[in-house]
Amino acid sequence: MATKRSLVNTVLLVILIVVSFMAVSLGYFLVANEIKKFDVQSRQYQEEYVNFRKAMIKDEIDIVISYIEFKKNQLNRNADLSLEAVQNDILNWINQIRLRQNQYVVVNGFDGTILAHYKKKNIGKNMWDFTDANGIKPVQEAIKVSKHPEGGFIRYVGSIRPSTGKPGKKITYARSIPEWEWTVLTGIYMDDIENVIEQREEALKRNIRTNLIRISLILAVVFIISLVFAKFITERLRSNFAILESFFNKAAEKSETIDQDLINYSEFQDLAISVNQMTEERNLINEKLNKHQRHLESLVEQRTKALEETVHKLNIEIKERNLAQKDKEIKILQLQEALIEVKTLQGLLPICANCKKVRDDTGYWHQIETYIENRSDAVFSHGVCPDCMDNLYGDKAWYKKR
Known part of the structure; x- marks a missing residue:
């Protein structure tokens, strides 16, 4: 017969599986929550930082526009100043502006010609048809959005970045001086933002790792506590099963009952009550069976004696019938022999x-x-008698000569 699985071990296994599943589910939930929180915080921080930098370059262009407006007012108030001189003064001032590393202010004409640039060799170049790697024409787009009352932002892949020597993604803000047909703009490289965001994300990752370690420790403690609790439960189950097993082993030889005070769990107490009731009922049934057995044995003994007497009488009668049968058979044989000898009409x-x-x-x-x-x-x-011979052959010569 195949070996059956232990119920106690099964209960222990089920408890461990449930606890493990709960621990893994809780861990997964906490980790997923941390990752989700990280994604939300990362996107939020990225959005906030980009908005902060966009607001910063907008403020910087607004300052430049304010300076240009100031110079325009001077031109209007001072007749000795010429438009060309004021514009050249403004453009020279803009060429010298360094807002921060890799950030500068550019002035383009509405026709795409560079009027101010920190690299003097670029001044005078027409960038109207310049196209980035994504097919965007940033000069045209910047001039277009700059004509809005509050200016506007554009995104594109810039030309060679001075610090890296490679093209980089940029966000640029542009405003226009309509009466002079100027577009004043500045921008920031996105990889600067991405570097800051990466640093922030690294800090968030460290925080997540710390939280995961804490979660793992908590889950380990919970698992150990659950394991100890499961072990305690299974030991008590084994104790109860041992009591029941001992009872059933002895019940085959003698009638015993289970001491209910030794049982720890109500389910096993109910089982013990049922078993004790079954034992009492079995004892009553055994007493009735023993009584019926004794009665049946008495009846069998009486019937046996009567049958023995009847059998004795039958044996005598059978012997007598056998003797009569033998006599009858002898007489039949004698009659058959007589019939064989005598056969008459x-x-x-x-x-x-x-x-x-x-x-x-x-x-x-x-x-x-x-x-x-x-x-x-x-x-x-067959033959012929003398009379018939005379009648048949009397006139024959051969008969007469006889």
């Missing part, structure tokens, strides 16, 4: 008065010798 025989044929029971006529031979042991041998 009896009764009235219908015979023809002329031809002497005899009629049988079926109405057929037979020669008398055939009829007698078929119904007796007689056998005919």
Whole structure:
């Protein structure tokens, strides 16, 4: 017979599986929550930082625009100043502006010509048809958004970045001086923002790792506590099962009951009550069975004696019948032998008065010798009597000479 699985071990296994599942689920939930929180915080921080930098470059361009407006007012108030001189003064001032590392202010004409740039060799170049790696024409887009009252932002892949020597993603803010057909703009590289965000994300990752370590420690403690608790439960279950097993082993030999005070769990107490009731009922049934058995044994003994007497009488009667049967068989044999020796014809025989044929029971006529031979042991041998010889051959010469 195949070995059955232990219920106690099964209970322990189920508890461990449930606890492990709960621990893994809780861990997964906490980790997923931390990752989700990280993603939300990362996107939020990225959005906040980008908005902060956009607001910063907007403020910087607004300051430049304010300076240009100030110079325009001076031009309007001072007739000695020429427009060209004021514009050149403004452009020279803008060429010298360094807002921070890799950030500068550019002035383009509405036709795409560079009017101010920190690299003097770029001044005078027309960038109207310049196209970035994504097919965007940033000069045209900047001029377009700059004509809005509050200016506007554009995103594109810039030209070669001075610090890296490679193209970089940029966010640029532009405002226009409509009467001069100028577009004043500045921008920031996105990888600067991404570097800051990466640092922030690294800090968030460290925080997540710390939280995961804490969560793992908590889950480990919970698992150990659950394991100890499961072990305690299984030991008590084993104790209860041992009591039941001992009872059933002894119940085969003698009637015993289970001490309910030794049982720890109500389910096993209910089982013990049922088992004790079953034992009491079995004892009552055994007493009734023993009583019936004794009664049956008495009846069997009485019937046995009566049957023995009847059998004795039958044996005597059988012997007498056997003797009578033997006598009968002897007489039958004697009669059969007599019948064999004696076979005669009896009764009235219908015979023809002329031809002497005899009629049988079926109405057929037979020669008398055939009829007698078929119904007796007689056998005919034909010959001719003297009278018939005289009648048949009396006139014959050969007969007369005899």
